[in-house]
Amino acid sequence: MRVVLLLIRVLAIATITFSIGLCNGIPGWPPLCKESERQALLMFKQDLEDPANQLSSWVADEGSDCCRWTGVVCDHITGHIHELHLNSSDSDWGSDSFFGGKINPLFAHNNGFSTQIPSFFGSMTSLTHLNLGYSLFDGVIPHKLGNLSSLRYLNLSFNDLKVENLQWISGLSQLKHLDLSSINLRKASDWLQVTNMLPSLVELDMFDCELDQIPPLPTPNFTSLVVLDLSLNIFYSLMPRWVFSLKNLVSLHLSFCGFQGPIPSISQNITSLREIDLSNNSISLDPIPKWLFNQKFLELSLEVNQLTGQLPSSIQNMTGLTALNLGRNKFNSTIPEWLYSLNNLESLHLSRNALRGEVSSSIGNLKSLRHLDLSGNSISGPIPMSLGDLSSLVELDISGNQFNGTFIEVIGQLKMLTYLDISSNSFKGTVSEVSFSNLTKLKHFIAKGNSFTLKTSRDWLPPFQLENLQLDSWHLGPEWPMWLQTQTQLTYLSLSGTGISSTIPTWFWNLTSQLGYLNLSHNQLYGEIQNIVAAPGSTVDLGSNQFTGALPIVPTSLFWLDLSNSSFSGSVFHFFCDRPDEPKQLYVLHLGNNLLTGKVPDCWMSWQDLGFLNMVNNYLTGNVPVSIGYLQQLDSLHLRNNHLYGELPHSLQNCTMLSIVDLGGNGFVGSIPIWMGKSLPWLNVLNLRSNEFEGDIPFEICYLKSLQILDLARNKLSGTLPRCFHNLSAMANLSESFQSPLFGISVFDEPYTVPENEILVTKGVEVEYTKILKYVKSMDLSCNFMYGEIPEELTSLLILQSLNLSNNRFTGRIPSKIGNMERLESLDFSMNQLHGEIPPSMKNLTFLSHLNLSYNNLTGRIPESTQLQSLDQSSFVGNELCGAPLNKNCSANGVIPPPTVEQDGGGGYRLLEDGWFYVSLGVGFFTGFWIVLGSLLVNMPWSILLSQLLNRIVLKMYHVIVEYV
Missing domain, CATH: 3.80.10.10 (Ribonuclease Inhibitor)
Incomplete structure (x- = not known):
């Protein structure tokens, strides 16, 4: 018997060997193919x-x-x-x-x-x-x-x-x-x-x-079909009935097809379906066909279908459901009690609806649940203790709600958890290390946007090894959390605004070599940083701290670096120009609001991947170097409030991707370059405020159809306003919007917005715009020497929100169609030489909350409207106007009654005398100022500052003379 078995084994091995040889060939055997x-x-x-x-x-x-x-x-x-x-x-x-x-x-x-x-x-x-x-x-x-x-x-x-x-x-x-x-x-x-x-x-x-078409099929022949995927096509029709008559179909994918109407009812008894994806359509659940009630172990996705109202109660008849995704719809009810009876559910997604109320304690009935996503709703109240009974739960996401209380004790019972997101709620209280003792499998802990205080012993050894940790706005400080030293698998770490006040320990940089994302911003970290260590392509945000010393050495493979709002000092030369033979991969660089000095470096040829550069509010000097033209991927350039001077280099026109240029608050001279209008077609923001630019505004500016913010205030510009401003489409057409690619750059799985900001004078005050910057439409040409009439074409900018032409020499009348600019919230024509009446159309400006027409030569009655009469009298002083809100009554024909001698009281002569007094005072101060400080003008940065100051004084003097002399 043993001999027979041995013979069978030998024959089997020989057969297998022969078969392999025939399939793959054996050295020495003839070729098979x-x-x-x-x-x-x-x-x-x-x-x-x-x-x-x-x-x-x-x-x-x-x-x-x-x-x-x-x-x-x-x-x-x-x-x-x-x-x-x-x-x-x-x-x-x-x-x-x-x-x-x-x-x-x-x-x-x-x-x-x-x-x-x-x-x-x-x-x-x-x-x-x-x-x-x-x-x-x-x-x-x-x-x-x-x-x-x-x-x-x-x-x-x-x-x-x-x-x-x-x-x-x-x-x-x-x-x-x-x-x-x-x-x-x-x-x-x-x-x-x-x-x-x-x-x-x-x-x-x-x-x-x-x-684009899915015709009816009276008799399906491919009855063996098990998997059908027609997703992401453009049918825009009712769902075909034949699809649901395929008796062997197991997996059906019809997402992103534009299907409308209800799920078809069929007469056949189909029980084979295990997966149905109807997401991203416009499907109705009124009614739910009864054949769905018979499906066992069914995964159903109806995400993004514009479903509204209450969750359909007939879903409770689908007792075979193992996965239900109703996320990203518009349900606005409470979570119904019957939902907790679907005890076969392993996955439940109700994210990004408008669900409200509290979670019932009956949620503990869903014993099979492994994935629960309630994020992005308005659910409130505490987390029920029965949630701790869901012992199979692997992923839990309740972020973006209004949950409150302390529930870490509940979470501590969920021993199988690998993913936990409780961010952006109203939880508060103290969390101790005991709360985490059972969470040995936890890999992702996202809890930012709550008010927890974490208290642990200095030698705490967490039971988990996290890959993703986000505790922004928790109270962790003031000491550095030493337990981070144990988390050697981290790839994402965010501890922004956690009250840490210390230096960064040297051992921490041993952990960061594998981090793809690091955010320690908005703390009170201090000391010097010698080197930043991070994984290739990573993001590092250390902004809004108290770091000092020179800028650190950074890896050339970094993608995003924010060192803004600290006290870094010294020259920027070594940061930019060391290692010139190593191309830098940095795309976002924010060094604004520090104490950096020296000239703008001339080694930009090594930084050709830069898309965002911000060095505002520093002490940089000199010209902008020609090598800036190497930054051909540059989308956003911020050099505001430094001590830069000279003319803008022609090479900047090579940066054709620019959408934001902010060079305000410097000493740039010359005319506004014509190439700006020709070579920068994507420009959304142009801010040249508070410089020394002179000459006309080039008509080529009108080529900038994407321009939404134009700020040329406080320069030495002259000439008339271009009549082509109506070509600025982004200010004229509601359909145009800010299209800068830098807004909403995605880092990992969430958008991390580039720190764009602009400081604009709106409604008479400086306002910093950040998150809503892309919605702002503004034009400020104030404090220049421009003259002529305000062209009627300017009123074609129908969606402009702020317009400031004050402190110029404009003459003529206010454009009669000014009322067409119905989106205006702020309008300033003050300190000009405009005459005539206020156009009646101005009463159409229902959004107007700031108006300044003071110190012109306007006459007549102020048009009557709720908006205009609610404004302060200061908006109209220095004119010959009458009617509310002024205390001057108008005659029947809208003319101010002539004043009597008693009313005048010689005030006109007194005003003239006062005017000459101020002129003399200004001339005296001007002379003394030059005698005392003239020697400082040999220093170029001082000369820039003094020149700007003198320009403003002369401008004020000019307006006093124009008004009173």
Whole structure:
């Protein structure tokens, strides 16, 4: 008996060895593959780019067996190529196919194939598998692929391919898997007719194929279909009834298709469905078809369908639900009690609705729950203790609600938790290390935006190893949390505003080498930083602290660095110009509000990836160097309030991506460059306030159709206003909006907004705009020497919110159509020489809360409107106006009654005398000022400051003379 068993084993081993030899070839054995097919593959390889050398085994050496080449599988009897896989061999992720094993969906992204699919593939009639997914092929799909009658698996997905029709597929009668995802099938109106003729089809993937019609299908023939994915197409119709009559269908994906109306009712008793994704449509749940009540182990997603009102009570009949996603809709009720009876639920997502009320203690009934997401609602009250009974819970997200109280004790019972997000609620209280003793599996702890105080012993050893920790606004300080030293797997750390007042310990920088995100901003950290250590491509925010000393050395691979609002000092030369041969990958750099000195460095050729540069409110001097033109990716440039001077370099016009230019509060001279209007087409914000620019405003400024903020105030500009301002589309058209790519840059999975800000004079006061900057529309040309009439074309800027032309020499009348600018909230024409009446249309400015027309030559009655009569009298003084809110009554024809001698009292002469007195006083001060401080003018930065001050004094003197003399 033993001899027989031994013989069977020997025969089995021999058979396996022989089989392997036939499939893969054995050294010394004759080549197995067909020479014609081998030569065809070699010719094909010549047309490919393969920098990753993935096809290195495809060689022309004599005796090289193509059946042993990468991606090639041969029939072990005939020697014909049986399978051809050109997808990535090193991909570490994939999806299970229905034929067993692993199908890698990601082609080697660095292979760079860029050619058409060769027609000779159609001659390999023994092929059963052809996988060309993610291969960067382009052109038209060759119809000869229809000759592959043995084909069972065909994947052409995610290539730049297109077709006129799909008739060539109809001959692939044995096809079981067809993936044409992300191929342009817009012209293939026969797609359903053809695929319906494939009776063996098990999986059909047509994700993102630009299909625009899904016709009715009276008799579906592909009844073997198990997986159907038609997501991200443009049907915009009712959902087809035939889809839900496929009795073997297990997985159905119809998201992002524009489907409308209810889920169809059907007569068949279908029980096979396990996954239905109808998200991102406009589907109604009134009513829910009864066939859904019979589904077992069903995962249903109705996310983003504009569903409103209460959660439909008929959902409680779907007792087989294991996953329910109703997130991102508009439900505005409380969470119904019946929802807690769906005790088979393993995943429940109700995020980003308007749900309110409290969570019932009945939530403890959902014993199978593993994933719970209630984020982004208005749910309030404490967390019920019964939540601790959900012992299977792995992920819990209740962020962005109004929960209150202290519930860490409840969380401490959830031993399986790996992900916990309680951020942006109203929790408060003290948290001790005991609360975390059972959370040994926790990897992500996101709790920012609450008022907890963490109290632990100095030698506390947390039971978890976190990857993501966010405790912003907790009270952790004043000492540095020493327990962080144990968290060696962190990749994301945010401790902003946690009251830490200390230096950063040296050991901390040993942890940061793997951090992709570090935020320690808004604390009281102090001391010097020698080196910043961070992972390649990472974000480091150390802003709003009390650091001192020179700027630190930073890795060249950093993506985002914020060192603003501290006390860093010294020259910036070494920071920018050391290691000139190492290109910097930094995209966002914020050094504003420090004590930095020296000239703007002239080594920008090493910083060509910069998109955002902010060095406002420092003590930088000198000219802007020519090398700034190397920053051709620059989107936002902030150099406000330094001691810079000279003319703007012409090379700045090479930075054609600029959307924000803020150079205010310096000493720049010359005229406003014409190239600004020609070379910076994406400019949204132009702030040249408080400089020494002179000459006319170039009409090329009108080319800036995206301009939303224009601030040229406090310069020496002259000339008339351009009549082409109506071309500034972003100020004229409601449809135009701020399109700067820097707003909402995404870091990890959440948007981290670039710290954009602008200081503008609005309603007579300086206002700093940050988060709402992209919505501001403002024009300020005040305190210049401009003259002429205010052009009527200016009133075409219909959505301008703030307009300031004060302290100039404008003459003529206020434009009659000023009332068309109905979005105006602030309007200042004061200290000019305007005459005539206030246009009646001004009463249409219903948003106006600040108006200054003082010290002009306006006459007549103030138009009557609730808005104008509610303004302060100071808005109209220095004119010959009458009517409310002034105390001067108008005659019947709107003229001010002539004053009597007693009323005048010689005040006019007194006013003239006062005017000459102030003029004399100003001249005397001017002379003394030069005698005492003239010697300082040899110092260029002092000369800039003094010049700006003198300019303002002379301007004030001028207006006194104009008004009173």
